[in-house]
Amino acid sequence: MALLLKPVTFFGGKGGVGKTTVAAAAALASADSGQRTLLVSTDPAHSTADILEAPLTSEPTEVAPDLDALEIDPQEEADRYIAGVKARVREVTSPGMLAEVEREIDVARAAPGAHEAALFDRFADLMALAGAAYDRVIFDTAPTGHTIRLLGLPELMQAWVDGLVSRRRKLSSLGRMWRRVAGAAAAPERHDEDPVLAALERRQARFRRAREIVTDPERTAFWFVVVPERLPILETARALDALERYAIPVGGIVVNRVLPEAADGEFLARRRERETEYLTRIMTELAGHPMIRIDMRSSDVVGLAALRGLLG
Numbered sequence: 378m379a380l381l382l383k384p385v386t387f388f389g390g391k392g393g394v395g396k397t398t399v400a401a402a403a404a405l406a407s408a409d410s411g412q413r414t415l416l417v418s419t420d421p422a423h424s425t426a427d428i429l430e431a432p433l434t435s436e437p438t439e440v441a442p443d444l445d446a447l448e449i450d451p452q453e454e455a456d457r458y459i460a461g462v463k464a465r466v467r468e469v470t471s472p473g474m475l476a477e478v479e480r481e482i483d484v485a486r487a488a489p490g491a492h493e494a495a496l497f498d499r500f501a502d503l504m505a506l507a508g509a510a511y512d513r514v515i516f517d518t519a520p521t522g523h524t525i526r527l528l529g530l531p532e533l534m535q536a537w538v539d540g541l542v543s544r545r546r547k548l549s550s551l552g553r554m555w556r557r558v559a560g561a562a563a564a565p566e567r568h569d570e571d572p573v574l575a576a577l578e579r580r581q582a583r584f585r586r587a588r589e590i591v592t593d594p595e596r597t598a599f600w601f602v603v604v605p606e607r608l609p610i611l612e613t614a615r616a617l618d619a620l621e622r623y624a625i626p627v628g629g630i631v632v633n634r635v636l637p638e639a640a641d642g643e644f645l646a647r648r649r650e651r652e653t654e655y656l657t658r659i660m661t662e663l664a665g666h667p668m669i670r671i672d673m674r675s676s677d678v679v680g681l682a683a684l685r686g687l688l689g
């Protein structure tokens with residue numbers, strides 16, 4: 378059973394199960410088959426750089442023929458996003474209004490959803506590269522809950538943007554009232570003449586487009602990495618439900634770190650008994666999806682040669 382990659386492929390799963398390793402191995406296999414591939418990591422611990430043995434930044438760096446990789450730092454992304462919003466707003470806001478508008482943006486930055494909005498914004502840009510600058514874009518995501526929440530956008534974003542829009546509307550109608558009282562010309566009545574509202578609405582449209590890609594089974598697949606242990610299985614089962622709710626297509630399940638047949642000794646025999654139980658649970662509780670299996674290696678998987686050996 379091969380790991381079938383779509384133009385946009387996500388790898389998710391519980392902490393420590395091997396997401397980064399499997400995503401890197403899949404990206405390398407994709408590049409080796411002649412597909413221009415971009416590997417995107419959101420791991421704040423920089424494990425992708427460690428595994429590929431290459432320094433990475435937030436922009437694509439070539440790590441092998443046809444393989445580029447980059448690392449996104451969610452905090453940095455949020456800061457950059459807010460700075461970008463401020464810069465755009467500065468261009469279109471009169472100096473008198475600027476302090477008020479910047480205050481508004483700072484309020485928005487602290488609002489729930491702002492971090493996700495920033496990260497999602499970057500994801501949206503990177504997803505759009507699949508089928509353009511790259512044949513495939515592969516995301517190594519942070520542990521399950523967060524990522525799926527992120528992909529469940531724009532429902533979540535909608536709430537955030539709606540909050541901003543209604544706050545903005547209130548402010549501009551207040552402004553209008555005051556200007557009328559002061560006898561000045563009436564402020565714009567239509568949203569699209571309000572640069573902040575217009576920017577928010579563009580954002581909404583962008584989220585919608587990204588959501589279209591994420592829910593299209595021709596274009597996107599979400600793969601889970603799981604190990605034969607209790608908690609990762611439970612978490613993956615829950616995550617599968619969530620993906621279904623959000624209509625995000627599941628690519629399949631990678632069962633990682635399975636004791637190899639050749640491993641022997643009494644200790645391992647006992648471990649294998651437990652493992653067999655969990656493997657059975659995986660087959661039943663996570664049934665209905667393609668599954669591939671990766672044996673546990675005797676040491677950590679580091680470097681291109683080790684990665685090439687991983688998916689067989």
Ligand SMILES: Nc1ncnc2c1ncn2[C@@H]1O[C@H](COP(=O)(O)OP(=O)(O)OP(=O)(O)O)[C@@H](O)[C@H]1O
Pocket residue numbers: 390391392393394395396397398399420424519520633634635671672673674675676677678679
């Ligand atoms: N099949 C395997 N055999 C042996 N070691 C493995 C295997 N798969 C992964 N590992 C090792 O397990 C450790 C964790 O892997 P990895 O960093 O890929 O997990 P992760 O799910 O990305 O973790 P995190 O949730 O912290 O991002 C690494 O040291 C990696 O080398």
Ligand SMILES: [Mg+2]
Pocket residue numbers: 396397398420424517
């Ligand atoms: Mg990782």
